[in-house]
Amino acid sequence: MKRIVTALLGTAAMLGTMVVSGPLATAGSAPADDLPYGTDGTGNPTTEDCTVSTNANPQKAVDRASAGDVICVKPGDYSGSTLTVGKAITVRANGVVKLKNIVISGSNATIDGFTVVGDELDDPSTGIKFSGTGHRIVNNMVKGKHIHYAIACDYDTCASNVLIYRNTVTQTNNFGVYLWGGSNITVERNNIYDMWSDDGNDDVDGMRVWGVGHTIRNNYIHDLNVNKGEGEPHADCIQNYQHSSRTTVSYNVTVENNYCIRVSGQCLIMQNGHRPTSDIRDYTYRGNVCESFGSQNIELGSITGVTIENNILCGGVDGHVLTFHSTVGGLKTTKIKMRNNILVTAGGSVYASGSKDALIDDTGNLELTDPSVATDWKEFEGNPHAPVPAINPADFTEFRARAQKVDVIDNGSTPHSPNFTKDVDGAARVQGAAIDIGPFEFG
DSSP: OOOOOSSSSSOOOOOOOOOSSTTTTTTOOOOOOOOOOOOOOOOOOOOOSSEEEEESSHHHHHOOOOOOOOEEOSSSEEEEEEEOOOOEEEEEEESOOEEEEEEEEEBBBBEEEOOOOOBBBTTTTTEEEEESOOOEEEOOEEEOOSSEEEEOSSSSOEESOEEEEEEEEEEEEEEEEEEEBBBBBBBSOOEEOOOBBBTTSSSSSEEEEEEEEEEESEEEEEEEOOGGSOOOOOOOEEEEEEEOSSSOEEEEEEEESEEEESSSSEEEEEEEESSOSSSEEEEEEOOOOOOOOOOOOOEEEOEHHHHHHHOOOOOOOOSSSEEEESSSSTBOOOOEEEEOOOEEEESEEEEOTTGGGGGEEEOOOOOEOOOOHHHHHHHHHTTSSSSSSSSGGGGGGGHHHHHSSSOOOOOOOOOOTTTOOOOSOOBBBOOOOOOOSSSOOOO
């Protein structure tokens, strides 16, 4: 994806030379060690704090454990077994340890480093299922073609204060992280890619997020190709689509500093499908890199109170970059703040008709055109069986280089978002008057 972007506003300017010091390092970014996402599936070798070690199926050790125990599991294949944890203990894989699925309940459990493979379709439907409070789900690999929900909580029994960190989800059916509700869940530094729907039975989404007070930060969601599976599922990066009679709500959620690249559908959907009140509202969407090939990059339907700032949004291949509209009769999308975004279209319009009526702030946004977005779309969807690497280093340099070709340095306005102190690559953002446009900090 080597592009020359033509600015519709301002004059193009070459702003310095990019320096790459490692496979994921970029100029002005955090050290390379701070950038990788997910896990390679080889477990966590740490043994210093182990109170119990086992070279057998870990369930017996879990059943005998007391609160505070650290159970370390030596490499083994338990693909026919479910691991059930309902205690305040740590269960850690000291190598490749395969399980059919994991079920977590209670409080303050840590599940670290396992490989979840599933079994038959919908048996189980969820790879790592959690409820309760205070859990840490870290460094796990979920890779089973018949798993619908890789890491998820249920509609009636979600969770609070859970950390979902540095997990990898790939080659599963339908969904990466699915939060049916809950509160104050942090989803960070996960790598979600190359999923599909073999049976054409549902959409394919990197994440679906309901609930209150969640933080979705520094994740890498990529290569969700609608043509890879059956039934042409809708493939999106992060979605909240309220399409049933359930009174699911989602508000006060922050989605920041994520990479969403090569996705057939949309980057972000927040859509009220049936309720006469705004149950999905008050989101902050900042510092993200979005490249998606659907009818729009971001769609808000009957939503109120969204701040969208310092993102680079590339899309609108057969439609628009942004669509803000009414999806429930009489309930408009309102109180949308757009600041310091780089908005890239293949040649069409940035805003769908009437979308600007939803804005209460439209400050410092750059509108760009790049016809090669459409070429990239055709190349991506036209090669659904091309190999997909877990991490493509070019993803962390090309969008940064593109942003340097337009007038972004110190041309932004002070963000609305509190505590917005790091860019998408981990570099400290300049605070005060010298605000860069887009998700990268060049100063």
